[in-house]
Amino acid sequence: MALAFAAGALLAQGRIPLPAGPLLLAAGTGLILAFLRPGPRVLLTLAGVAGLAGGAAARSDPSVACLTAVASGPAVLEGRFEGVPGGAPTVLAITHGTCAGARVRALVEDVEAPAGRRVRVHGWWRASGDAAPARLVVQRAEPLPERGLAGAALRLRGRALERTGRTFGPAAPVLEALLLARRERLDPDVSDAFARSGVAHLLAISGFHVGVVAAGVYAALLWLPLPYRPRLCAAVAIVGGYVALLGFPGAATRAALFLGVGLLVRLRGRPVASSVTLAGAALVLLVSHPGWVASPGLQLSFAGIAGLVRWRRPLAAALRPLGLPAPLRQALAANLAATVATAPLVAWHFGEVSVVGVPASLVLTPLAALVITGGLVSLGVGAVTSALSAPLIDLTIRGASLFVTLVEAAAALPWASLPVSRTTCVAALVGAGVAQRLTRRARARVRLPALAAAVVAVPLTLPALQGWGGRGRFELHVIDVGQGDAIALRSPRGRWVLVDAGGRGRAFDAGRDRVVPYLRARGVRRLEALVLSHADLDHSGGAAAVLDALEVGAFLGPGVAAPSEPYRDLLRAAAGAGVPWVRAVAGDEIPFDGVRLSVLAPLPEDSLASLNDRSVVLVARYGSFDALLTGDIGVDVERRLVGRVGPDLEVLKVAHHGSSTSSAAELLEGTGPALALISVGRRNRYGHPDPAVVRRLEGVGARVLRTDRHGSIRVRVSPGGTWQVRVARPGSGP
Structure with missing residues (x-):
């Protein structure tokens, strides 16, 4: 249902090019309906229609139309930044001024603009050359008075940021990014190294960070005499508060929502497949924000989780003959599952795929978890006693320095990342699909090598095929x-x-x-x-x-x-x-x-x-x-x-x-x-x-x-x- 809703929303917003869009939707629907009973057919049809309606509503939203029509020129607006302003684009939710009610892509450089804080922005409208809504170049942001919970959260975030900078010294920029989603002081070359080495997800506050925090909170709550259900609810509530403190970064918000849906499923007391939980979280997000269906961040988040749900266990079983220790085998399977699931989207949106991402993640993921845990515990203990926190702080600084050094070393390797065309991406998917179909009844140790061979072989034949097909053009x-x-x-x-x-x-x-x-x-x-x-x-x-x-x-x-x-x-x-x-x-x-x-x-x-x-x-x-x-x-x-x-x-x-x-x-x-x-x-x-x-x-x-x-x-x-x-x-x- 979630996929049907997403397809409808994409089509309604014109994200699937016509006439390929209707053909794709019709063909996909026909294939699905051929294998389903009448009940699911009705549900899928309704979900697709709902997606069309939601996508059309998002497309026809007056605020979106306003951004499309706005001309280049000076801008003075009031609103709140969603996520973390820095060198990369972020989003400003406009509350007063031109296009009030809209969410505009904002380019912020050398401007102190806390996430979630009410600000008056002085800048310049830049009409897009790509038929997309205009963007906003932020030149100055003035904080406006805050009251209530939002003001308290911002003050707490500011104090945490100040303490992080004061506590961790030269390692503060990377810890500010890992703990508080603030990347303004991070060297751009370091950010590029994370991208080239295929571990950018470890730097950006995402599902990984939420999982580390959730596991740590739940482990700490085990020391309290709480029943299972209240302890689970308390852990989710604390994680939600942490995400709110950060200003609701997109990936972390999605992970918290997935965690919340999983909690509801567990509280029902009946087993429910993880895929159902994932689909439920996706449906909640898409119903509330149909326009997000085209967001690369949302697509990557759910593709990564779907890969873990679908392939982690089969991959772990297939890797058993290698004789690896169980923890290493499980970690390798999880990294492979998430990488394979997200690679087509990464190639499609960014034109390159990291080659060293899987081995780098195997080494860096546990180290990142230790650094995040050490940073949070150091700040917590330091608030009570500096004597006990000193050795923790020293270990965290050393761990953060080693973390960055290893990332830069991975990024410096020859062929750390490879450019991949969209045609190659589609060809690899077709090869995988054909191999999956032909080997569906084979054992995993036969099917997985066949899939890998198809993914590699089909794109390798493309240059010859394209040269023949495009000869003389x-x-x-x-x-x-x-x-x-x-x-x-x-x-x-x-x-x-x-x-x-x-x-x-x-x-x-x-x-x-x-x-x-x-x-x-x-x-x-x-x-x-x-x-x-x-x-x-x-x-x-x-x-x-x-x-x-x-x-x-x-x-x-x-x-x-x-x-x-x-x-x-x-x-x-x-x-x-x-x-x-x-x-x-x-x-x-x-x-x-x-x-x-x-x-x-x-x-x-x-x-x-x-x-x-x-x-x-x-x-x-x-x-x-x-x-x-x-x-x-x-x-x-x-x-x-x-x-x-x-x-x-x-x-x-x-x-x-x-x-x-x-x-x-x-x-x-x-x-x-x-x-x-x-x-x-x-x-x-x-x-x-x-x-x-x-x-x-x-x-x-x-x-x-x-x-x-x-x-x-x-x-x-x-x-x-x-x-x-x-x-x-x-x-x-x-």
Whole structure:
């Protein structure tokens, strides 16, 4: 029922792309109904309809509509932060001001903003370039007076944070994260190490932490003369208070809810399957918040628990022939079960999977449990007597230091994490499903190796299959990076060139947040070339993240007489990575597997022109198909291109985001583009694209597609010259 409700909610919110969504829902429902009796059919149908209704309600919520419509500009709001503000995005529940009642994604850096505290926020609305609600960049947060339980909890949290910092010295940042969900003082490199080593769940307050606290509390309550049921209720109540003290972080809240549902099941006095408990907790969350169904955090939480419920015991039995001690065998089985269950979601959402996660977790999980227990006990004992707490504090500091050292060592291993495309992810799941079906009656020691072999073998055949299926196909991708440019070109042999990498701000990096995930989702590990049309930050800002994440063969750009400091940093980063820099000038050709990629500008005499007019202009020719990529050039440079491109142009990447200073009538009339692509941010402050430019484009018969309305755009060209366009948001009108 929970899955049926989730499917309905996803479909209603447009999270499952049409027409695949209805087909998937219909096929899945048909398969399930084929094996169920009439009673369950009715329940599943009702759950699916309820999910559709809930998802539609979440989608049509006026507060959500408000966030979608809000324009970029200054913001003064009142509300409460949900979770823990820090270097990563968090959520602000708005109580007063624009879009009151909405929950907005907030980017908070160098701002003290306690979770759960009423604050007045001064910042900037940033309209999303991805058809999602706007985000909020927080520049300042002023605490507002608190009363009642919320105020008491915040004061207690503040004192705990102060004591943690004072007590644990240099180990305080990691202990603040482990005990109190505060990560502001944690070194970003340490956070990255946790992610690369596959143990980020040990750092973020999650079900693991709730489980450690619950076990410790229950063990302590065994010393009291309490009956079983009151002791169980007291343990759950204390855990709930701990989660409330932290400000209800998402993963911890879900774990506490699962614990609460499990308590209710136990109090019934009748055995109930763990899967039923899990489904009940999921249903409670989804009914109360249908929009959460698309949250990666929620999906990972329940996938991990489901993996433990379904596979921990079979895996432990399969590992018995290895002769491992029972505790180690159980721990290995639990880690494998959770990792296998969450790996497809991790690959789907983040484009990479940790290779060292399972062995690292085996070592680090018990150490993390000891550090968490030691930290909490040290703080508790220290409140009574400092003499007894001193040795505990010393052991906790040593344990925390060892914990971080081991995490960094695991992250530094070669191939600690591997990029995984969404196609590979789906192929692995298909292979596992087929193997499961074919070996369903085999013994575990036969079935498990068969599953593992299928998961590995099917994705390994993908490059050959994709090369055969996509042989001779050229693709042009305009990646939605908001107000900026990022265009990826795929050759007929599956090699890639990136032209521009989007912008970078204080809290947003288009390269890191949009371009790299987009490319990794398509299996890209190497770029033959990274071409920067010019040095403006909305084109070059994301390039450093691209250089850091992918192998790059060459770095091309125009010569810049006096480059800015960010551009100099970029050149130094490229040199440090061993990527040669090549100055691009008119007449150059970039070899690209049958695609003729020619540089039309800048000319040598353009060295004194403006940055925009010195943009690298490329034309990609594949058979009878031509695409012109114009950077940010103005009308004067455009007029010089008229005789060099020729008529009947298929695709024009409109210059300078559709600014009034570009798209000269002479160029449009001389080339007659069939398709005009505008990379532009939603409700940007520049007013791009200029309405007159759009009219000129439409006046020559061009179909106009814009990333602010249509999302990322892909043009696929066959060897015969026929081409098709696909947009991320079909049906988006003007």
